[in-house]
Amino acid sequence: MTITQDGSAPLIAVVGATGNQGGSVVRALADSDKPYRVRGFTRDPRKPAALELSKLGVAVVGVTFVVENKDEVNKAFTGADFAFLVTNFWEHVDIDREIAEGKLLIDAAKAGGVSGIVWSGLPSISKISGGKFPHVWHFDGKAVVTEYGRQAGVPFVDVQAGAYGTNFFNLPFAPEKQSDGSFALQLPVNPTTAIPFIDTTLDYGIFVRYVLELPVFPDGGEFAAYAENISVKDLTRQWSQATGKNISFAQITVEEFKQRLESAGFPPHIVLDLSEALVSWDEFGWKVSAIPQGLVRSPRKWADFVKATDWSKLWETTAGPRK
Known part of the structure; x- marks a missing residue:
């Protein structure tokens, strides 16, 4: 079924809705037999990918998730039931910025009153290697944000892309x-x-949808999407x-x-x-966990x-x- 505007349906706020992971999440929710409202965030709501989301019924919101825009970011998740959060290290290749922006997203989702956060993290190579490889910043930065999220006081699940x-x-x-x-x-x-x-654009979203459609939101869970x-x-x-x-x-x-x-x-x-x-x-x-049983289809x-x-x-x- 398509995304609904019915106020009784859960509202999912999706960061990076025009990107690989966020876009996959939106499409997976649109394909579900359960009704969802979706608020999709993008920096430019006028670009073609954002306009396509609007046609699906997504409420497209233009916002830039940077620390300098904190006040606007804190308003973004108001009224949402669940949030999907993702950062893009390769946009700026700066671990400190990724950590700061990841924490900003978690704080904003919490301030918005969400009932659960699904975060796109990665394992810590520093920990896996016992400190032998401490410079894999594009993994370790996300792992720092994961630990912060688990202490935020909001039910929190990590869905790691392969x-x-x-x-x-x-x-x-x-x-x-x-x-x-x-x-x-x-x-x-x-x-x-x-x-x-993983074929990210096609399949990442079905793992997030799996988490959202479990009978009980699996607080503290870690899933590998591959x-x-x-x-x-x-x-x-x-x-x-x-x-x-x-x-x-x-x-x-x-x-x-x-x-x-x-x-x-x-x-x-x-x-x-x-x-x-x-x-x-x-x-x-x-290091990845087993592929969860009960996905809507095989990736x-x-x-x-x-x-x-x-x-x-x-x-x-x-x-x-x-x-």
């Missing part, structure tokens, strides 16, 4: 074109190292089979990996972040994602993947 399928269009996950026309996925991990893959744990070796093999391209996996050294990122113009702290992320993933694994696996995706721009590149 590795986006769209990551494979860009460094460091895009394969590089070789002189013979083949492609090589070059990472500092073993071929058997596995990642929790379709399968797939090794990089199997990933490249299935990629080749589905596309007809010759794609292989090549394990490279950490120094080689860093040089690739530096050559592509990544700032030093992000070179360190991504390098430690991959090495920790290889050594300790990406799409890697092979089907590959078949459904237009990779033409990637194949056309002649100097390796673009940043």
Whole structure:
């Protein structure tokens, strides 16, 4: 059924409603057989993606979730029953800013009187590695916000997204074109190292919907949103089979990996972040919980994602993947 305007239906406030995760949440709620009202936040309510949400019945609200806009942010969640919160580290690559904005969202949702918060977090690589890898800021910042949220006094659930399928269009996950026309996925991990893959725009929202539709909101819960744990070796093999391209996996050294990122113009702290992320993933694994039973449908696996995706721009590149 479509999103309703009936005041008796629960109102879900969705941050990043025109983005990958927030947009997926909105679509999953729109597809539900249960009625929902949705308030979708975006910085520009006039852009095409926001106008499409309006057609679905979403109450689109223009707001910028930054600390400098605190007073406006604190009004945003008033009257909402539940809130979906997400931050975007890659927009500014600043862990302190991400933590501050994540805490701002939690405080604002609490001030708005919500009955529960669903937060898009990630595990702490520092803790998983026993302090060996303390610089994976794009994971650790979200983990700090998670701990803050769990102490906020509002029922709180963490729904962690796995590795986006769209990551494979860009460094460091895009394969590089070789002189013979083949492609090589070059990472500092073993071929058997596995990642929790998710087609984010299609499937992340069904995990959030699962949480919202449980008989009791699972305060303190942690869920991993992914379709399968797939090794990089199997990933490249299935990629080749589905596309007809010759794609292989090549394990490279950490120094080689860093040089690739530096050559592509990544700032030093992000070179360190991504390098430690991959090495920790290889050594300790990406810690995820089991896929919850009772999802409305099975999430799409890697092979089907590959078949459904237009990779033409990637194949056309002649100097390796673009940043």
